[in-house]
Amino acid sequence: MDDSIRQTVEQGFAKQGFMQTLGAKLTKVGFGTSEIKLAYDASLTQQHGLFHGGVVATLADNAAGFAAYSLMQGGRQPLTIEFKINLLAPAKGSQLVARAEVLRAGRRIFHVRADVFSEEDGVASLAATALVTVKSTQSVTEIESRGTDA
Amino acid sequence: MDDSIRQTVEQGFAKQGFMQTLGAKLTKVGFGTSEIKLAYDASLTQQHGLFHGGVVATLADNAAGFAAYSLMQGGRQPLTIEFKINLLAPAKGSQLVARAEVLRAGRRIFHVRADVFSEEDGVASLAATALVTVKSTQSVTEIESRGTDA
Amino acid sequence: MDDSIRQTVEQGFAKQGFMQTLGAKLTKVGFGTSEIKLAYDASLTQQHGLFHGGVVATLADNAAGFAAYSLMQGGRQPLTIEFKINLLAPAKGSQLVARAEVLRAGRRIFHVRADVFSEEDGVASLAATALVTVKSTQSVTEIESRGTDA
Amino acid sequence: MDDSIRQTVEQGFAKQGFMQTLGAKLTKVGFGTSEIKLAYDASLTQQHGLFHGGVVATLADNAAGFAAYSLMQGGRQPLTIEFKINLLAPAKGSQLVARAEVLRAGRRIFHVRADVFSEEDGVASLAATALVTVKSTQSVTEIESRGTDA
Numbered sequence: 001m002d003d004s005i006r007q008t009v010e011q012g013f014a015k016q017g018f019m020q021t022l023g024a025k026l027t028k029v030g031f032g033t034s035e036i037k038l039a040y041d042a043s044l045t046q047q048h049g050l051f052h053g054g055v056v057a058t059l060a061d062n063a064a065g066f067a068a069y070s071l072m073q074g075g076r077q078p079l080t081i082e083f084k085i086n087l088l089a090p091a092k093g094s095q096l097v098a099r100a101e102v103l104r105a106g107r108r109i110f111h112v113r114a115d116v117f118s119e120e121d122g123v124a125s126l127a128a129t130a131l132v133t134v135k136s137t138q139s140v141t142e143i144e145s146r147g148t149d150a
Numbered sequence: 151m152d153d154s155i156r157q158t159v160e161q162g163f164a165k166q167g168f169m170q171t172l173g174a175k176l177t178k179v180g181f182g183t184s185e186i187k188l189a190y191d192a193s194l195t196q197q198h199g200l201f202h203g204g205v206v207a208t209l210a211d212n213a214a215g216f217a218a219y220s221l222m223q224g225g226r227q228p229l230t231i232e233f234k235i236n237l238l239a240p241a242k243g244s245q246l247v248a249r250a251e252v253l254r255a256g257r258r259i260f261h262v263r264a265d266v267f268s269e270e271d272g273v274a275s276l277a278a279t280a281l282v283t284v285k286s287t288q289s290v291t292e293i294e295s296r297g298t299d300a
Numbered sequence: 301m302d303d304s305i306r307q308t309v310e311q312g313f314a315k316q317g318f319m320q321t322l323g324a325k326l327t328k329v330g331f332g333t334s335e336i337k338l339a340y341d342a343s344l345t346q347q348h349g350l351f352h353g354g355v356v357a358t359l360a361d362n363a364a365g366f367a368a369y370s371l372m373q374g375g376r377q378p379l380t381i382e383f384k385i386n387l388l389a390p391a392k393g394s395q396l397v398a399r400a401e402v403l404r405a406g407r408r409i410f411h412v413r414a415d416v417f418s419e420e421d422g423v424a425s426l427a428a429t430a431l432v433t434v435k436s437t438q439s440v441t442e443i444e445s446r447g448t449d450a
Numbered sequence: 451m452d453d454s455i456r457q458t459v460e461q462g463f464a465k466q467g468f469m470q471t472l473g474a475k476l477t478k479v480g481f482g483t484s485e486i487k488l489a490y491d492a493s494l495t496q497q498h499g500l501f502h503g504g505v506v507a508t509l510a511d512n513a514a515g516f517a518a519y520s521l522m523q524g525g526r527q528p529l530t531i532e533f534k535i536n537l538l539a540p541a542k543g544s545q546l547v548a549r550a551e552v553l554r555a556g557r558r559i560f561h562v563r564a565d566v567f568s569e570e571d572g573v574a575s576l577a578a579t580a581l582v583t584v585k586s587t588q589s590v591t592e593i594e595s596r597g598t599d600a
Contacts, residue, residue, distance in 0.1 A: 017195040018202035021171065045167040052168035053211050053230045058204025065203075080203045081409060082433055084234035084384055084534040086561045086581050088554040103579060104538040108408070109381060109435065111536045113579070129553060129563070131536050131581060133382055133433060135409070231559060232583055234384040234534055236411045236431050238404040253429060254388040258558070259531060259585065261386045263429070279403060279413070281386050281431060283532055283583060285559065317495040318502035321471065345467040352468035353515075353530045354508025361503050380503045384534035 001031045001070070009034075009069050012077070016062075024059065026066060032102035034066040039095045051091035051118070056128050060085055060114040063100035064132035068110035071102060076136035078110070085130035093120030096127070110134040151181050151220070159184075159219050162227070166212075174209065176216060182252035184216040189245045201241035201268070206278050210235055210264040213250035214282035218260035221252060226286035228260070235280035243270030246277070260284040301331050301370070309334075309369050312377070316362075324359065326366060332402035334366040339395045351391035351418070356428050360385055360414040363400035364432035368410035371402060376436035378410070385430035393420030396427070410434040451481045451520070459484075459519050462527070466512075474509065476516060482552035484516040489545045501541035501568070506578050510535055510564040513550035514582035518560035521552060526586040528560070535580035543570030546577070560584040 006029050013019060013026040022044065028035035036059050038044070046052040065078040072078065100114040112132045117124040156179050163169060163176040172194065178185035186209050188194070196202040215228040222228065250264035266278040306329050313319060313326040322344065328335035336359050338344070346352040365378040372378065400414040412432045417424040456479050463469060463476040472494065478485035486509050488494070496502040515528040522528065550564035562582045567574040 012197050015197035016202060017192045018205060021193040042167045043171040047162050047165035047227070052166060052208070053215075053233075054204065054208025055168060057207045057211065057233075058202065061203050061207065077197070080237055082234065082236040082382065082411075082431070083203075083207070084232065084581060086232040086553075086583065087230055088561050103536075103576065111382075111538050111579075126553065129561075129581065131382070131534060131579065133536065232532065232561075232581070234431060236403075236433065238411050253386075253426065261388050261429075261532075276403065279411075279431065281384060281429065281532070283386065312497050315497035316502060317492045318505060321493040342467045343471040347462050347465035347527070352466060352508070353511050353533075354504065355468060357507045357511065357533075358502065358504025361507065365503075377497070380537055382534070382536040383507075384532065386532040387530055 005070060009066055012069060013066060018058070019062070022055065022058070024062070029066065029070055032067055032071050032105065034063050034070065034100050036063045036098045037095055040093065051096055053087055056087065056091045056096065056116050057085050057130070059096055059098035060100070060116050060128060060130035061132055063098040064112035064114040064130065065134055067100035067102050067112055068105070068134040068136070071105045071110065072136045076138060078134045079137045081133045081135050083130055083132040085128050087128045089118070089125060089127050091116070091118045091127040093118040095119050097124065108136050110136070155220060159216055162219060163216060168208070169212070172205065172208070179216065179220055182217055182221050182255065184213050184220065184250050186213045186248045187245055190243065201246055203237055206237065206241045206246065206266050207235050207280070209246055209248035210250070210266050210278060210280035211282055213248040214262035214264040214280065215284055217250035217252050217262055218255070218284040218286070221255045221260065222286045226288060228284045229287045231283045231285050233280055233282035235278050237278045239268070239275060239277050241266070241268045241277040243268040245269050247274065258286050260286070305370060309366055312369060313366060318358070319362070322355065322358070324362070329366065329370055332367055332371050332405065334363050334370065334400050336363045336398045337395055340393065351396055353387055356387065356391045356396065356416050357385050357430070359396055359398035360400070360416050360428060360430035361432055363398040364412035364414040364430065365434055367400035367402050367412055368405070368434040368436070371405045371410065372436045376438060378434045379437045381433045381435050383430055383432040385428050387428045389418070389425060389427050391416070391418045391427040393418040395419050397424065408436050410436070455520060459516055462519060463516060468508070469512070472505065472508070479516065479520055482517055482521050482555065484513050484520065484550050486513045486548045487545055490543065501546055503537055506537065506541045506546065506566050507535050507580070509546055509548035510550070510566050510578060510580035511582055513548040514562035514564040514580065515584055517550035517552050517562055518555070518584040518586070521555045521560065522586045526588060528584045529587045531583045531585050533580055533582040535578050537578045539568070539575060539577050541566070541568045541577040543568040545569050547574065558586050560586070
């Protein structure tokens with residue numbers, strides 16, 4: 001995989017203030033794939049001390065976006081049009097690991113699957129699975145004027 | 151609406167570490183409805199300085215969960231089984247407002263719609279709309295042992 | 301609404317062999333809206349004699365596609381990229397009525413909501429609600445070569 | 451796998467009028483899995499002569515329901531609460547093959563993945579992938595009175 005693409009993707013991730021707030025790390029970027037890890041913290045929980053569903057969904061959405069980003073060219077950038085996530089099991093443990101894979105890359109539309117695993121005592125279990133539709137966009141100006149159809 | 155139910159719902163929200171991390175406020179709780187507001191902050195952004203899609207999804211999911219919670223009895227608590235969200239427009243502005251309404255409340259399953267509006271200069275625009283399936287659960291023990299089927 | 305657009309939409313519906321198989325009728329076409337009706341028949345049922353969930357989903361998807369079609373120009377045609385449907389109640393009764401409304405029309409991407417009502421003894425109840433993402437496409441050639449990203 | 455369960459599942463499929471209308475066959479039933487095949491026919495098409503998206507969605511939903519059914523006990527029956535499907539490529543060819551696998555089986559809630567492949571000249575390509583939430587229900591009476599929460 002082209003290093004310049006990897007750098008572009010990693011720089012995009014670094015620019016997301018929300019990923020820093022969560023403490024999430026982009027641990028892998030491949031050709032149409034990505035992996036994000038997030039360590040447990042009480043600041044990420046729902047009322048029972050489990051990882052909040054919104055945190056799980058955020059990782060799935062973001063892993064999908066960066067997996068698609070790795071396939072984009074000409075300076076185009078990823079924008080999630082919509083996503084769906086099934087929460088299979090309580091997301092508890094020492095960390096979450098989200099892995100995404102582009103199922104089909106079109107000219108502008110990318111269909112991506114993302115799974116989120118919760119790890120506890122070295123055992124990983126599938127906590128959630130998502131289907132994410134990502135669009136490539138030309139510029140932030142387009143995004144602001146045209147929204148998710150940029 | 152019963153004040154004790156409102157208190158229970160508000161206490162549940164207060165127990166979510168992630169809502170405090172985001173700075174989100176539960177601004178309304180009705181009979182099968184809820185509203186959550188979140189002021190803009192750079193710590194909540196994606197790479198273009200817009201609200202991160204994960205933040206938008208988190209508000210939609212959570213508003214739905216608390217709207218369902220307001221209809222639960224016997225100490226049962228909400229757990230999201232799955233949700234789907236369409237991101238219609240860039241979520242930018244001074245704050246996000248998520249409003250949820252239970253479309254159908256069953257014995258255990260609640261079908262909920264949640265809309266997220268972005269407000270800028272006093273103008274609100276629909277940024278996202280979600281369909282959320284919430285289940286009522288008996289206890290955190292059940293949640294930990296049975297996951298989203300508790 | 302331009303009559304030529306209405307005719308184009310109605311002709312598109314008439315070309316769908318599957319709508320004839322179901323016996324579905326396109327009963328209304330507006331500017332970004334549509335309505336499809338389908339009378340009950342044993343050939344449309346699941347194991348309990350209710351309308352099959354696939355029939356309900358088909359009407360929601362199709363109503364959404366034609367609602368989006370009514371806003372397309374330059375001979376572009378609708379193609380569903382993805383959809384999600386919540387089945388709230390058993391779809392039983394004398395007929396189903398699907399109503400769709402475009403929530404946001406972009407250059408190529410259309411976010412559409414579709415509700416399906418079941419009517420019995422003159423009473424309509426919400427049987428399902430869907431969120432559908434539709435893309436406008438240039439031609440069938442594009443569709444065959446590029447799939448849902450045409 | 452218990453033959454009596456297989457028979458129960460196959461009998462349930464045979465009772466679906468809509469499957470006969472489509473001409474769909476339940477070709478495999480395993481422990482938490484199922485496969486449905488459907489030969490191409492002009493009666494199943496959208497305006498470009500491709501398989502209608504509603505047909506694709508119906509197969510995905512139904513394969514998921516029967517995969518879950520294979521794991522149900524005590525005479526309980528499957529009911530789809532909701533599903534989401536991404537249409538990756540045009541569904542064209544001589545037949546469709548839907549394969550479903552239960553990702554997590556709870557007491558009442560089953561999270562199921564279903565893929566639909568289109569076959570042409572012996573080559574199968576992924577046309578769609580779906581996530582389906584199925585609930586087990588006690589009886590048709592419950593279904594009629596309580597809907598998808600039976």
